[in-house]
Amino acid sequence: MVNDLINIFIPHIILILTIIVQLVLGILKPYSLTFKYKDINIRISNIVTVIGIIGATAGTLYSQGDYAGFNYSIIVTSDVKALSILVLICGLVSVFLNTNLLRGNRQGCYKYHVLVLTALLGGICALGANDFLTLFISLECMSFALYFLIAFPKGYPSKEAGFKYLITNAVSVAFFLFGVSYILGLTSSLNFTEITQIFESERCSIIYAIASIMIFIGLGMKLALFPFANWIIDVYAGSESSVLNLLSTVPKIVVTGVLIRLLSGVMGFNTEINAVILILGLITALWANIYAIKENNVKKLLACSSAANAAYMIIILAVFSSFAASAAVFYLICYVFMNMGAFAYVNMIEPECKLLTLDKLSQTDSKLNAAAFALCCLGLAGLPATSGFIGKIFLLYSLLQSGLILLPIVLLLLILFTIGLYFYIKLARGIIKTKQTAIHHHYKILNSFSRPVLLLMALITVIIGILPFNLLARCILLFQ
Amino acid sequence: MFDFSNILSLPVLVFLPLVFGIIILMPFFPNNDILIRRFAKGCIIFHFIYALLFWIFYNNGFISLYAPDWIKTLGISFGFAMDELALVFTLLTTIVFTLAGIASKLHIRHGQRYYYALLLFFETTILGIFNASDIFTFFLFWELELIPAYFLIAYWGEGGNAKKSAMKFILYTFLGSLFMLSGLILLHYFNFLATNTLNGQIGLYNLDKVSPELQVLISVLLLIGFGVKLPIVPIHTWLPDAHTDAATPISMILAGILLKTGAYAIIRFNLQTLPEGFKYIAPVLAVFALINIIYTALVAYAQTDIKRIVAYSSISNMGLILLGICSMNIIGLSGAVFHSVAHGLITAGLFAVCGIVLLRCRERNINKLGGIAAKMPRLFGFATVIILASIGLPSLAGFVGEVISITGALASELNDYTKFTALFALPVLILSSCYMLKFLHKGFFGEEGECKPAADIANHEFVILVSIVVLLFILGCFPASILDIIQNISVTNGAVVW
Amino acid sequence: MSEFFTDNLIWVILYPLWVFLLIGTGRLFAVRMSKKLLTLITLTGSGLGILFSGGALINILQSGSKEFVFTFIKIQNFLIQLGVNIDKLSAVYLLLLFTISFFIQLYSSSYMSREPKYYRYFGYLNLFNFAMGLLLVSPNLFQIYIGWELVGLVSYLLIGFQYTNPLKSTAAVKAFIINRIGDTALLTGILCIIYIMWTYSVSEFVTLDFSDFNIISSIVYAHTNNFTFTILCLLLFTGVIVKSAQFPFHTWLQEAMKAPTPVSALIHSATMVAAGVFLTIRLLPLLTLSKEILIFIVILGMFTALFCSLCAICQNNVKSVLAYSTSANLGLMIAAVGFGNIDLAVIYLIVHGFIKAALFLSYGMTNNEYTDDTGTTLPPSFIIASFALAGLAFAGLNCKELFFETFKQNTFLRIEFLLTAFMCAVYIFKLCCKYPLAKGKRPHAREQISVWVFLLIITAGTFAVYGSQLGFPFWTAFAGALTAIIISIKAKECKEGKITQICSEGFFIDKFYSRYIYSCYGKITDIANKIELYISNNKFLVSFVKAAVFIAGNIEKYILDAAVNLCAICTKFASRELEHAQTRNIQTYIAYGVLIAGIIFTAILLTYALVINSLGGIG
Incomplete structure (x- = not known):
């Protein structure tokens, strides 16, 4: 690896520059609120962010090869780059969806963008982190930004949600740090490469196992894995869809990336961690799917879906192989796009309803929108012609490839998929107008971007579903 | 002379209905119900004629393997190929869809645009199942079929429970197909271990080196998936509900073809691809088949809803097909395929009759019906022939299928128990005449019931019933016409050159 | 010249089918066809049938049997053929079939003239001719089965001809299902033979041709043990028992009497029920291999004859008496076949067919259910035919004598036969005495012609059948007739004693x-x-999963609950419990989290401790 700071930090620098620009603009507020066109500030800040994110993406793509910097505390490899780009895309999409949110709080539009960019910055730093200190700081950077974002909209529910996220996060961080301190004690190093070398040569002790599990639990909270899973339903119920769009994707990508790195080295030398990952993943999926059966609130359902899908991804990682890692990343990519599609649709109808229940899902003026949403839901359920279907095949393939020992677990997973299908079908069915729910409700789309985003995501879902080959080949290349 | 075989292309065969369906959904398509219906009907019939060309120009061998790479990393291709087995089922599919398309006229009153689009989409998925040459292509269509089926059952169903039944159907089949998926993955993976090539083409599978125990495991996993569709008795409970609550044309398709996908898959995978493993399973499965046959025949007698009687009779007949497959010889296999075709037509006809009765009398309870024969003599004539075919009267198609299946099971070389199951399956001829004659006797004979029919069958219904009856006669009197093709189906994969 | 008849017999057999299809199609498109034309077409079929089968009989007597087959089902070496095989037996049977059928059709054309479903009726009659013809000319067992089922179907359709009458339609279903039992047994037997042949036969294709039936029988006998062979023969013979209305399946024939009278004459007395005898003769090479089976056949036939005669005595309804009498007489024929006297069986079959047809038609002449059904009267022709049935005169007498001759080795059977003959005379003359002679009624000419032709044939049969002497059978029948007359004069009606009731x-x-x-x-x-x-x-799919959750989470609470209710309870419980767990209270969530994390760590520590203990300490 080449020690080259410039190549590593181009995207980070661009993001930081954008943050500074947003801050300056926020202080200056170039157009006063009395200006005739009320949304001008929102537009300006959006454009700046979009340029910043696109610049950062271009910067990520610019550098070729692997690099390391700051005494191997940050590295850039192809998988880091790929996941970083995914993070940036998620950020970009949520910028397109933020109109509803910012119209409710026109004053704070620049603040909002600063927070989003900070979250993205934290995310891509964490993906590249190669020691625990960097990892911890970047993750917290991301989490704190998200915390403020959740609490950003006016009103009590968002504040409650933000607070819950903060507290749970704090506890999980405690676990994380506890685990890290054990590792530090065992190896007197925080650098992943060094730790890996030490554990490769030494006999592993029980302390090491417990430390790994603690780190896993700490990270797992961000994916809403058991034992810290319950927050997700309350937080999603109280949040706004563009924030949820970010919350349900960026931490997931980041934590999955980090876990792949940790499991391939630092935490990968004990078998207990695999068992724990499997058990926690299964329990989470079971919990989320069963909870969703009776649920009627769309956001809560999507929260369950989020937890369940995160759990599936983690279950793949329990059998750690390069194929499993690429399957997990593939699943992640598929999930991210379908999920963003679903949230884009929620974003369209959200302003009209205080409490978004299933029977209100059909309130859209275009059948195409409804169909696209249904497609995304069916994709999340893993029905074919969508990327979720291919993702599911690879998930099971990577599990079964590791041997028949996992067959019972696979069978349990199958049952979970089926229970999941139940509520996804409920979601997809929601788009059909029936006599009881046909409320003639005249409404106009507030956000002109949510429709293109929705259709684009649906299109991507279908394209990956039909022609998955390129993407999959790239995913496999990442981990060879 | 123009060579017709040049225009025969499997992807076109499979995706043609989908294209028609998309055309119907397009915004430029006039929003006129009659026009939509006629267009859709035309499309289905056109497609039927196209499929017929495959039959005409088929000469021993397979038609146009079309397999571009799909997921190259795992050797998976998006492959289609047609052999005798696929050909027979394809033809059945197009016939039943044509009949169902015609039958939709009076049954579907709302949302015609979406209905016909979904119907065409449904046809594509089923043809995809029958013509897939790659296991993952097969699985793709197998799952894809759930989506149109669900919406067709749920939103155009008869009676209030349609949504519930559709949900039951989709959950059952989805779980089954996931089990099947794990079986397929294991199949693919162990084939890779055995032959050292990653390959998804069903015809190229060679599992001789894989131990029988593993084959049994894979076979069982697959069978759970196929068994839900077929259905095999403990996992059949979705069927009566779905068939009863679906609209009549959809019931025709469900019973006529959807169940046959299960039979097809068992032949294709368990029998042809995993023969070593299936040897151990077949005797057990034969017992399940026997339970299917006898148990559901008993249950059918206790039903009072005419559609439920027909639904249970379907399960019973599917048991016969399963028994034929379990014999693991060419006679049983031919019988199973032949009976699939025969039963596909018979059950489609029976559901059509139920639908007509339902439309005219607005009643499905057999105790409230009666005396239809006097009011609707033409319907009575057709119904009698179809019912007689379903109880296996010679000279009609059902008889030939039953006899060949059971003879195959008798001639099975697996062990003596399989032969005994065949003997014990024979009393189904008595049981089936009990419940079917109850249908005829209570519904059509006797004094007029509470619900009186207004008029005899309409012209389009006449066309449906006539074509079914004529086909049943042709198949029953000249089974050789189709058996000549069916008997070329191989019991093992080895003989098929893909 | 007579070759021509044999070669083209197939068309004569197919002709009724075409007529049937023509009528069916015509009805479907509501085409009006004149009744006369229809009758004419039908009669032409039967008439040609008489001509051709007669011609074929002459030809066969000269030059032996003819066979012509084509492939029905062929799957590799599994071959089922259909076709035409005409030998003496089938030609005689065909002649009988077409003769009776011709006159009954003629009779029906006037009898059913007021029936609105006239077309359907004649369609069925044609279908019957076809089905029966198919059965009689079958070259192998399989085609026999096909015909067997088809005649059963026609019988079903004709019994339920008046389908608006629930009694009649129920009777049709009953008769059909009982017939179906026999059919299934027969099919099972046939399939077993196919299987045995297929396993052990050396020839390339397995067929069940009657021409090879001796070889087939020997192969079957050689490769089955005694028990299996008996079972196999019994299965095949069950078909015969049911179709020929033998004990204990004779009851369907009573139900069958709900059909129109000409149908009772044609199908349920003269021709279709005789198919059992036909099949028994065909199967004789197989059946003779086991002595027990032959004895069983004789005993069953004789028992049925006695039993049904007894039942017939106590009946009051003319058609019921005749139905029981049919069973009884068929029992005699089957016993004759069992004795190996095929000629007698066939002769009696023909004679009995004409007698019964004459009896039924005579009864129908004065009691038409479509015109007037008030009171029962009998025409003189009924009484003439009764003499023949009782064995007091005409061909009936000769046959009874021949039976007596046949049974000469066995005194017991002889006595039993005499008893049957006695009872036969009793029940038939009881009827004659009971109902008044029809006076002043002028039946239609076509009806009269049919009856008198039958009577003529019976009379002519007297000279054709060898062995007319007034032996024991005549005197017992005479005694029976006298008894019947005396009883009728003494007491106008039988006393309704217990035994009478049971018999009736x-x-x-x-x-x-x-x-x-x-x-x-x-x-x-x-x-x-x-x-x-x-x-x-019981939605066991979902509840199965939920049960797992339930057991894990609440094992103490509900562990004592019945296992059956478990699934249902869990379904409700799991989601409720999860909802409760979602308290919206952040402290709770963290408490859960820490608790579970603690459990995990404790578990791991304990595992370690156990492992280390078992290894004997660290190091």
Whole structure:
């Protein structure tokens, strides 16, 4: 690896520059609120962010090869780059969806963008982190930004949600740090490469196992894995869809990336961690799917879906192989796009309803929108012609490839998929107008971007579903 | 002379209905119900004629393997190929869809645009199942079929429970197909271990080196998936509900073809691809088949809803097909395929009759019906022939299928128990005449019931019933016409050159 | 010249089918066809049938049997053929079939003239001719089965001809299902033979041709043990028992009497029921291999003859008496076949066919259910035919004598036969005495012609059949007739004693079927249905998963609950419990989290401790 700071930090620098620009603009507020066109500030800040994110993406793509910097505390490899780009895309999409949110709080539009960019910055730093200190700081950077974002909209529910996220996060961080301190004690190093070398040569002790599990639990909270899973339903119920769009994707990508790195080295030398990952993943999926059966609130359902899908991804990682890692990343990519599609649709109808229940899902003026949403839901359920279907095949393939020992677990997973299908079908069915729910409700789309985003995501879902080959080949290349 | 075989292309065969369906959904398509219906009907019939060309120009061998790479990393291709087995089922599919398309006229009153689009989409998925040459292509269509089926059952169903039944159907089949998926993955993976090539083409599978125990495991996993569709008795409970609550044309398709996908898959995978493993399973499965046959025949007698009687009779007949497959010889296999075709037509006809009765009398309870024969003599004539075919009267198609299946099971070389199951399956001829004659006797004979029919069958219904009856006669009197093709189906994969 | 008849017999057999299809199609498109034309077409068929089968009979007597087959099912070396095989037996049978059928059709054209469903009726008659023809000319067992089923179907359709009458349609279903039992047994037997042949036969294709039936029988006999062989023969013979209305399946014939009278004459007395005798003759090479089977056949036939005669005595309805009498006489024929006297069986079959047809038609002449059905009167022709049936005169007398000759080795059978002959005379003359002679009624000419032709044939048969002497059978029949007359004069009606009642109820066999077997069947189906409901209502797919959650989370709470209710409770419980767990209270969530994390760590520590202990300490 080449020690080259410039190549590593181009995207980070661009993001930081954008943050500074947003801050300056926020202080200056170039157009006063009395200006005739009320949304001008929102537009300006959006454009700046979009340029910043696109610049950062271009910067990520610019550098070729692997690099390391700051005494191997940050590295850039192809998988880091790929996941970083995914993070940036998620950020970009949520910028397109933020109109509803910012119209409710026109004053704070620049603040909002600063927070989003900070979250993205934290995310891509964490993906590249190669020691625990960097990892911890970047993750917290991301989490704190998200915390403020959740609490950003006016009103009590968002504040409650933000607070819950903060507290749970704090506890999980405690676990994380506890685990890290054990590792530090065992190896007197925080650098992943060094730790890996030490554990490769030494006999592993029980302390090491417990430390790994603690780190896993700490990270797992961000994916809403058991034992810290319950927050997700309350937080999603109280949040706004563009924030949820970010919350349900960026931490997931980041934590999955980090876990792949940790499991391939630092935490990968004990078998207990695999068992724990499997058990926690299964329990989470079971919990989320069963909870969703009776649920009627769309956001809560999507929260369950989020937890369940995160759990599936983690279950793949329990059998750690390069194929499993690429399957997990593939699943992640598929999930991210379908999920963003679903949230884009929620974003369209959200302003009209205080409490978004299933029977209100059909309130859209275009059948195409409804169909696209249904497609995304069916994709999340893993029905074919969508990327979720291919993702599911690879998930099971990577599990079964590791041997028949996992067959019972696979069978349990199958049952979970089926229970999941139940509520996804409920979601997809929601788009059909029936006599009881046909409320003639005249409404106009507030956000002109949510429709293109929705259709684009649906299109991507279908394209990956039909022609998955390129993407999959790239995913496999990442981990060879 | 123009060579017709040049225009025969499997992807076109499979995706043609989908294209028609998309055309119907397009915004430029006039929003006129009659026009939509006629267009859709035309499309289905056109497609039927196209499929017929495959039959005409088929000469021993397979038609146009079309397999571009799909997921190259795992050797998976998006492959289609047609052999005798696929050909027979394809033809059945197009016939039943044509009949169902015609039958939709009076049954579907709302949302015609979406209905016909979904119907065409449904046809594509089923043809995809029958013509897939790659296991993952097969699985793709197998799952894809759930989506149109669900919406067709749920939103155009008869009676209030349609949504519930559709949900039951989709959950059952989805779980089954996931089990099947794990079986397929294991199949693919162990084939890779055995032959050292990653390959998804069903015809190229060679599992001789894989131990029988593993084959049994894979076979069982697959069978759970196929068994839900077929259905095999403990996992059949979705069927009566779905068939009863679906609209009549959809019931025709469900019973006529959807169940046959299960039979097809068992032949294709368990029998042809995993023969070593299936040897151990077949005797057990034969017992399940026997339970299917006898148990559901008993249950059918206790039903009072005419559609439920027909639904249970379907399960019973599917048991016969399963028994034929379990014999693991060419006679049983031919019988199973032949009976699939025969039963596909018979059950489609029976559901059509139920639908007509339902439309005219607005009643499905057999105790409230009666005396239809006097009011609707033409319907009575057709119904009698179809019912007689379903109880296996010679000279009609059902008889030939039953006899060949059971003879195959008798001639099975697996062990003596399989032969005994065949003997014990024979009393189904008595049981089936009990419940079917109850249908005829209570519904059509006797004094007029509470619900009186207004008029005899309409012209389009006449066309449906006539074509079914004529086909049943042709198949029953000249089974050789189709058996000549069916008997070329191989019991093992080895003989098929893909 | 007579070659021509044999070669083209196939068209004569197919002709009624075409007529049937023509009528069916015509009705479907509501085409009006004149009744006269229809009758003419039908009669032409039967007439040609008489001509061709007569011609074929002459030809065969000269030059031996003819066979012509084509492939029906062929799957590799599994071959089933259909075709035409005409030998003496089938030609004689065909002649009988077409003769009776011709006159009955002629009779029907006037008898049914007021029936609105006239076309359907004639369609069925044509279908019957075709089915029976198919059965009679079958070259192998398989085609026999096809014909067997088809004639059963026609019988069903004709019994339920007046389908608006629930009694008649129920009778049709009953008759059909009992017939179906026999058919299934026969099919099972045939399939078993196919299987045995297929396994052991050396020839390339397995067929069940009657021309090779001796070889087939020997192969079957060689490769089965005694028990299996007996079972196999019994299965095949069950078909015969049912179709020929032998004990204990004779009850369907009573139900069949609900059909129009000409149908009773044609199908249920003269021709279709005789198919059993035909099949027994065909199967004789197989059946003779086992002595027990032959004895069984004779005993069953003789028992049925006695039993049904007894039942017939106590009947009051003319058609019922005749139905029981048919069973009884068929029993005699089957016993004759069992004795190996095929000629006698065939002769008596023909004679009995004409006698019965004459009896039924005479009865129908004065008692038409479509015109007037008030009171029962009998025409003189009935009495003439009764003499023949009782064995007092004409061909009946000769046949009874021949029977007596046949049974000469066995005194017991001889006595039993005499008893049957006695009772036969009793029941038939009881009828003659009971009902008044029809006076002043002028039946239609076509009806009269048919009856008198039959009577003529019977009379002519007297000279054709060898062995007319007034031996024991004549005197017993004479005694029977006298007894009947005396009884009728003494007491106008039989006293309704207990024995009489039991006899007239046919020893309650029919009641036994409908009350016990039917209700037993109903109960079985009910049980099956209950299981079905239980399976389908218990959503075990979802509840199975939820049960797992439930057991894990709440094992103490509900562990004592019945296992059956478990699934249902869990379904509700799991989601409720999860909802409760979602308190919206952040402290709770963290408490859960820490608790579970603690459990995990404790578990790992304990595992380690155990492992280390078992290894004997660290190091």
